[in-house]
Amino acid sequence: MAALLLKGVSIASIDGVLFDKDGTLSHSEPNLLKLAEQRIKTAVDLWSATGDASQSRCLEETLRKAFGMHQSTLHPGGTLAVAAREDNILSMATVFCLFELTWTEALNLAHNCFEGVDQEFGCSHQPSPLLPDAGKVLQRFQDGGLLNAVISNDTSRGIRRFLDHHQLSSRIASIWSADDIPRKPDPKAVDQLCRRLGISPQRCALVGDAETDLQMAIDADIGCVIGYTGGWSLPPDLPSAEHLLDHWSDLELDSDT
Numbered sequence: 622m623a624a625l626l627l628k629g630v631s632i633a634s635i636d637g638v639l640f641d642k643d644g645t646l647s648h649s650e651p652n653l654l655k656l657a658e659q660r661i662k663t664a665v666d667l668w669s670a671t672g673d674a675s676q677s678r679c680l681e682e683t684l685r686k687a688f689g690m691h692q693s694t695l696h697p698g699g700t701l702a703v704a705a706r707e708d709n710i711l712s713m714a715t716v717f718c719l720f721e722l723t724w725t726e727a728l729n730l731a732h733n734c735f736e737g738v739d740q741e742f743g744c745s746h747q748p749s750p751l752l753p754d755a756g757k758v759l760q761r762f763q764d765g766g767l768l769n770a771v772i773s774n775d776t777s778r779g780i781r782r783f784l785d786h787h788q789l790s791s792r793i794a795s796i797w798s799a800d801d802i803p804r805k806p807d808p809k810a811v812d813q814l815c816r817r818l819g820i821s822p823q824r825c826a827l828v829g830d831a832e833t834d835l836q837m838a839i840d841a842d843i844g845c846v847i848g849y850t851g852g853w854s855l856p857p858d859l860p861s862a863e864h865l866l867d868h869w870s871d872l873e874l875d876s877d878t
C-alpha cells in the first residue's frame with residue numbers, strides 16, 4: 622500500500638496503477654497521423670480503382686473526419702486515437718457505405734486497405750516515444766512497491782514491442798490488450814486485469830487520456846480515476862476525471878507510508 626500524491630497532495634491509498642498506453646505513456650499522435658495518412662491514401666487508391674474516381678476528394682475528406690483528423694492534429698477523443706483496430710476498420714467501412722457500397726463490399730475494401738498498409742509500412746513504424754517522465758513514473762511506482770499494468774486497445778504484440786523498445790517490460794506486472802476478451806472499455810476488462818494482479822479495483826488507480834477509459838474505470842469501481850491531458854496537441858476533454866494530470870512529474874508516492 623502507498624499514498625499517491627498529486628502535486629504533493631495525497632489523493633488515494635493504492636496497491637497498483639493501470640495505465641493506458643496511447644496518449645498516456647506514449648506520444649502517439651505523430652505516428653497515428655502518419656498511419657492515418659497511409660490508410661486514407663490506400664483507401665482512396667483502392668476506391669478509385671473500383672468506384673467513382675470523381676468522388677475521391679470527398680471520400681478523402683470524409684475519412685479524415687471519421688478518423689478524427691483536423692489539419693495536422695488528431696482529436697484525442699476520435700476513432701483513431703481511442704478505438705481498437707477492428708473498430709477503425711468498421712469506421713472506414715461505414716464511410717465506404719456513404720459512398721454507396723454494400724456492407725460486404727465496404728468491409729472487404731476496408732480490410733484490404735488495412736492489410737495493404739500493414740504489408741507496405743508495418744515494419745517501418747518505430748514505436749512512439751515516451752511522454753516526458755512516463756518511464757520515470759513506472760520506475761518510481763515499482764520501486765515503491767506498486768504493481769504497474771497497461772490496459773490498451775493496441776494488440777498484445779504492439780504493447781510488448783513498445784515496452785521492450787523503451788526497456789520498460791520489467792516495470793510492468795501485466796497487460797490487457799485488444800487481444801483479450803473483453804477488451805476495453807468494457808469494465809470487466811479492468812476487473813479481470815485486477816484479478817490477474819491480485820489486487821482489488823478499489824485499491825487501484827487508473828490513468829487514461831480518453832473519457833471512455835475514465836467511464837470504464839468508474840463503472841469498474843476503480844479507487845482513483847485520473848485523466849491525463851499532456852499527450853496531445855489538443856488536450857482531451859475528460860469530464861469523468863476525479864483528478865487531472867498534465868505531467869507525470871506531478872505524480873509521486875509518499876515514501877513514509
Ligand SMILES: [Mg+2]
Pocket residue numbers: 641642643644645702703829830831
Ligand atoms: Mg489513450
